[in-house]
Amino acid sequence: MADTLAPVQPDSTWRRFFTQENVVTIVVGFIVAVAVILPLVVLLVSSFLVLDDMGFDSEWGFDNYVTLFTDRIIPKAMLNSLYVSSGTCLVSTVLGVSLAWINARTNSPGRDSIEPYNLIPFFLSPFVGAIAWHNLASPKVGLLNVWYRDLFGLDGEQYLLNVDTLWGVIWVTGIFFTPLVYLFVVGSLRRMDPSLEDSARTTGAGLLRTTLTITLPLVTPAILSGAIIVFVTSAGEFGVPFKLAAPYGWETLTTQIFTKAVGDDANHYMGATMSMVLGIITVLLIWVQRAYIAPRSYTTVTGKGFRPNVLDLGRWKWVAFGFNILYILVAVILPILCLAVVSLHPVWTAEIVPSDMSMNNYVKTLFWWEEDSIRAATDGIINSFILAFSGASIAMVLALVVSYMIHRTRGFGAKLLDFLCVIPIGFPGIVLAMGVLVTYIKTPIYATLWILLLGYITRFFPYGQRNIASIMLAISEELDQSSRMAGATWFTTLRRITIPLLKPGIFAGWVLLFVIFLRELSISIILYSTGTETLSVGVYYLANFENEALTSALSMTQTVVLLICIFIFRRVAGKEALTA
Amino acid sequence: MARAETKDEKYLVVDHLIKWFGSDRAVDDVSFSIEKGKFLTLLGPSGCGKTTTLMSIAGLHTIDSGEIRVGDVIYTSKEKKIFLAPEKRDIGMVFQSYAIWPHMTVAQNVAYPLEIRKIERVEIDERVDKVLALVGLTEMSDKLATQLSGGQQQRASLARAIVSNPLLLLFDEPLSNLDLKLREQMRVELKRIQNEVGITSIYVTHDQSEALVMSDEIIVMSKGQIEQRDIPLSVYSKPANGYVSQFIGVANLIEGTLAKKNKSGTGVADLNKTIKGLTCDCVLSSELESGDDVLVSIRPENISVSKKNTGGKGIKGKVDLAIFLGNCVDCRISSDGFEWKVLSHPRENLQQGDSVFLHLDPKHTLAVTP
Ligand SMILES: Nc1ncnc2c1ncn2[C@@H]1O[C@H](COP(=O)(O)OP(=O)(O)OP(=O)(O)O)[C@@H](O)[C@H]1O
Ligand SMILES: [Mg+2]
Numbered sequence: 012m013a014d015t016l017a018p019v020q021p022d023s024t025w026r027r028f029f030t031q032e033n034v035v036t037i038v039v040g041f042i043v044a045v046a047v048i049l050p051l052v053v054l055l056v057s058s059f060l061v062l063d064d065m066g067f068d069s070e071w072g073f074d075n076y077v078t079l080f081t082d083r084i085i086p087k088a089m090l091n092s093l094y095v096s097s098g099t100c101l102v103s104t105v106l107g108v109s110l111a112w113i114n115a116r117t118n119s120p121g122r123d124s125i126e127p128y129n130l131i132p133f134f135l136s137p138f139v140g141a142i143a144w145h146n147l148a149s150p151k152v153g154l155l156n157v158w159y160r161d162l163f164g165l166d167g168e169q170y171l172l173n174v175d176t177l178w179g180v181i182w183v184t185g186i187f188f189t190p191l192v193y194l195f196v197v198g199s200l201r202r203m204d205p206s207l208e209d210s211a212r213t214t215g216a217g218l219l220r221t222t223l224t225i226t227l228p229l230v231t232p233a234i235l236s237g238a239i240i241v242f243v244t245s246a247g248e249f250g251v252p253f254k255l256a257a258p259y260g261w262e263t264l265t266t267q268i269f270t271k272a273v274g275d276d277a278n279h280y281m282g283a284t285m286s287m288v289l290g291i292i293t294v295l296l297i298w299v300q301r302a303y304i305a306p307r308s309y310t311t312v313t314g315k316g317f318r319p320n321v322l323d324l325g326r327w328k329w330v331a332f333g334f335n336i337l338y339i340l341v342a343v344i345l346p347i348l349c350l351a352v353v354s355l356h357p358v359w360t361a362e363i364v365p366s367d368m369s370m371n372n373y374v375k376t377l378f379w380w381e382e383d384s385i386r387a388a389t390d391g392i393i394n395s396f397i398l399a400f401s402g403a404s405i406a407m408v409l410a411l412v413v414s415y416m417i418h419r420t421r422g423f424g425a426k427l428l429d430f431l432c433v434i435p436i437g438f439p440g441i442v443l444a445m446g447v448l449v450t451y452i453k454t455p456i457y458a459t460l461w462i463l464l465l466g467y468i469t470r471f472f473p474y475g476q477r478n479i480a481s482i483m484l485a486i487s488e489e490l491d492q493s494s495r496m497a498g499a500t501w502f503t504t505l506r507r508i509t510i511p512l513l514k515p516g517i518f519a520g521w522v523l524l525f526v527i528f529l530r531e532l533s534i535s536i537i538l539y540s541t542g543t544e545t546l547s548v549g550v551y552y553l554a555n556f557e558n559e560a561l562t563s564a565l566s567m568t569q570t571v572v573l574l575i576c577i578f579i580f581r582r583v584a585g586k587e588a589l590t591a
Numbered sequence: 592m593a594r595a596e597t598k599d600e601k602y603l604v605v606d607h608l609i610k611w612f613g614s615d616r617a618v619d620d621v622s623f624s625i626e627k628g629k630f631l632t633l634l635g636p637s638g639c640g641k642t643t644t645l646m647s648i649a650g651l652h653t654i655d656s657g658e659i660r661v662g663d664v665i666y667t668s669k670e671k672k673i674f675l676a677p678e679k680r681d682i683g684m685v686f687q688s689y690a691i692w693p694h695m696t697v698a699q700n701v702a703y704p705l706e707i708r709k710i711e712r713v714e715i716d717e718r719v720d721k722v723l724a725l726v727g728l729t730e731m732s733d734k735l736a737t738q739l740s741g742g743q744q745q746r747a748s749l750a751r752a753i754v755s756n757p758l759l760l761l762f763d764e765p766l767s768n769l770d771l772k773l774r775e776q777m778r779v780e781l782k783r784i785q786n787e788v789g790i791t792s793i794y795v796t797h798d799q800s801e802a803l804v805m806s807d808e809i810i811v812m813s814k815g816q817i818e819q820r821d822i823p824l825s826v827y828s829k830p831a832n833g834y835v836s837q838f839i840g841v842a843n844l845i846e847g848t849l850a851k852k853n854k855s856g857t858g859v860a861d862l863n864k865t866i867k868g869l870t871c872d873c874v875l876s877s878e879l880e881s882g883d884d885v886l887v888s889i890r891p892e893n894i895s896v897s898k899k900n901t902g903g904k905g906i907k908g909k910v911d912l913a914i915f916l917g918n919c920v921d922c923r924i925s926s927d928g929f930e931w932k933v934l935s936h937p938r939e940n941l942q943q944g945d946s947v948f949l950h951l952d953p954k955h956t957l958a959v960t961p
Contacts, residue, residue, distance in 0.1 A: 030676065489690035492651055495677040496684040496761075497704035497751065507703075511694045 032501040039412040050446030058284040075284035088262040099245035102185025107192025115200035119331035133190035136530040138250025139566040143346030148172040152361035186342040192237035199233035232307040239300045243293045247439020249533045286445040297437035354563035372564035391549025399528035410475035432473040440533035458540040466534040478520030522580045602627040609656035617643040619815035634802040635812035641795040650677035683752030684761040689744040691736035698732040704755040760792040833886035845887045852881045872953035885958040891934045893955035905948025
């Protein structure tokens with residue numbers, strides 16, 4: 012005699028439709044679909060709305076698109092964006108591929124301990140990087156230039172480096188996006204079956220020839236994927252050109268969108284049109300990457316368990332080592348040290364004065380009860396923590412359900428959801444933010460933290476979704492099914508089996524989103540208003556209206572918090588989390 | 592509450608089951624039933640719809656037509672618009688991957704179905720101990736799943752499936768991940784445990800020897816349909832058609848026509864199409880009429896070979912290949928373009944190139960529908 016479960020009552024079709032599984036997944040699927048699709052549709056529609064000269068009425072037309080080419084600034088801005096993206100792409104690819112090769116395939120000393128540091132810029136804010144490099148290498152007050160003049164006894168007009176140019180933008184975004192290429196390529200190099208190279212060697216091909224004819228072609232898809240991601244990410248980057256180029260007369264597409272969204276001559280419809288340009292380019296390139304390049308990455312097919320060939324560089328290994336250290340120096344150590352030094356001075360005069368040093372700037376920015384504290388900074392810190400905490404939590408819940416729909420339920424809507432998760436991944440934050448702005452500007456959530464939360468989650472929840480999905484794909488569906496067969500409902504199965512098994516992925520995804528939200532600038536800068544500043548907006552505010560020293564103090568605070576998060580992330584996600 | 596207390600015949604009934612995947616019919620109008628306590632095997636090649644049938648019974652997906660019921664509980668019925676959620680079906684299932692939850696110990700895994708049924712802790716512990724003893728895992732009860740060997744995970748999975756005394760036990764190729772030796776051992780073990788607990792079982796496999804050893808009855812499937820249903824001995828010795836005789840064991844299959852039909856279920860087959868001038872006496876496996884196309888199926892062990900043509904009716908052939916297997920010799924003998932597979936006795940001492948004569952035994956020469 013069987014132990015009775017619940018009384019057996021055949022469900023009618025009508026009741027069957029309202030199972031826990033269906034209700035939860037359909038509701039969440041619908042929310043995600045609306046959150047992603049609505050802003051993009053409204054953005055597209057608004058790009059055809061033309062504002063009249065008075066800025067009150069609007070009518071339909073293509074004028075905005077015409078303006079793209081007839082405007083005094085916009086065509087140049089588009090060209091500048093193209094220069095910056097191409098340059099960044101080149102810098103990041105050269106650095107990323109070299110570093111990946113050194114770390115994956117050579118006997119350069121100390122690789123295991125150095126490697127994690129190569130990834131740090133991935134987690135830090137490029138905007139803060141630009142601020143730091145401005146302090147290091149702007150013509151007048153750049154520390155490096157000051158030292159250069161002191162060393163050679165030159166006058167104040169002479170300088171060695173100048174980052175306040177498009178070249179400076181390329182340099183800073185280049186070193187900050189290097190980890191993107193690095194991650195693609197290092198994985199590909201590590202997973203490559205060494206027998207592919209060995210068999211080339213046995214046919215008599217030399218080392219160089221093998222590298223050029225076998226190794227390089229095999230990792231080319233990974234390099235191209237990384238390069239495309241860098242191209243689109245830098246096209247959407249706002250902070251760096253805003254700090255290093257716009258003030259000196261070089262506008263880019265993103266700085267122009269920003270001007271149209273919040274500036275004195277704000278014209279949201281024109282901003283929407285420029286966002287469309289950026290959005291379309293991005294979508295096209297991401298599509299090329301996914302449709303043509305990613306499927307060609309041969310090396311990922313062969314699976315794990317190989318020990319890749321390690322090349323003995325002889326004495327050159329010290330050159331490789333030096334190169335890697337140099338990268339970490341310019342991308343991590345120098346900027347952070349410079350921020351620290353500048354932040355300790357009351358005002359920065361391009362001179363290190365140990366006797367003047369104090370923590371006053373930190374007090375001003377961190378504690379809002381102090382008299383001369385700066386509200387935007389302190390509010391920014393609090394708001395960012397609220398947003399990061401709640402945003403990461405909500406996004407991971409969505410990510411869990413969406414992953415479940417895509418990889419378990421697979422029914423109605425799964426394909427659409429999978430597609431919806433791809434869109435925001437490559438989409439520039441500033442474009443999505445414009446969409447969110449024009450969609451919700453007339454609703455009560457405008458000018459509250461909710462609109463920021465909405466923008467953050469929509470743009471970034473796919474990152475969390477990927478963390479969960481990769482684990483979900485690795486664990487057998489039969490683990491869930493056997494729980495159902497044991498008599499557990501869908502919800503009990505989720506609670507007792509699925510979620511515990513996914514825990515590492517959920518937590519790693521949560522920390523990753525927390526980090527991303529803490530440093531977010533492109534979305535926040537479009538959607539914030541007085542009282543809802545975020546940490547990065549606080550930095551922006553200080554950079555614009557206060558002195559370099561205060562700015563550096565807040566930047567430093569952000570950087571330290573992020574570094575702590577990276578440490579936690581590596582602890583929970585394990586060494587392989589990113590490189591695998 | 593009345594459930595499953597029915598007459599012994601027809602405990603589980605699968606009635607005209609159809610399941611589509613896109614434009615494929617994975618299960619194409621399958622009907623069968625099974626008596627209480629019996630062990631039924633679904634046997635067939637990869638992709639023939641075994642798992643789909645099993646999942647339909649389990650309720651892990653919906654069906655497109657038909658009805659499935661156990662006793663008087665209807666699991667699924669398309670016509671009556673009934674679908675019982677999988678967790679309400681009270682089924683124990685053993686999966687191919689074992690599906691032992693890696694974040695729980697063996698004992699926790701086994702206790703899970705009882706916890707879901709809100710049974711008291713004391714009783715749970717008692718029953719878990721009992722069932723772990725039955726499958727021989729008493730010592731392992733506090734180990735995590737990841738610390739178990741394949742065979743042990745298999746046992747744990749079985750323990751979890753039977754601990755709640757379910758109405759039905761379903762197995763989806765549970766032994767296919769084990770190595771040969773362990774597989775053979777587990778077959779016997781599994782069968783013993785099933786006998787002991789007496790739960791009606793449906794077992795899915797593509798391994799014919801597994802099916803022959805374990806089952807009370809076998810259903811041979813192909814392309815979503817049932818080819819034959821019978822006891823293991825009959826499936827082997829009286830295959831219903833060419834497909835079954837080829838799938839189960841090894842058979843020589845010769846195309847021909849039925850020349851003559853006798854009353855006693857025997858006849859004469861004309862195999863001229865394949866081997867010139869050959870006719871043979873045979874047993875008819877099903878309703879065949881003279882003039883029908885038939886396949887003649889002869890097992891290699893039922894052909895005798897000798898170098899002399901005793902009785903003068905032997906089929907002349909030449910040994911192409913003779914592989915010594917210890918207790919027999921596996922030969923390929925060609926005659927008139929047809930290659931016979933024959934198992935001969937080692938004392939015949941056949942060598943490659945020998946001229947030989949084959950003798951068929953009419954009792955073991957079977958005419959089946961192609
Ligand atoms: N979820 C699915 N979606 C689409 N087609 C499916 C799905 N599951 C099974 N099929 C198709 O249905 C057919 C039957 O599959 P099924 O899994 O039942 O085969 P099987 O007999 O269990 O094979 P195997 O021995 O390989 O496990 C196959 O052609 C398969 O491709
Ligand atoms: Mg199967």
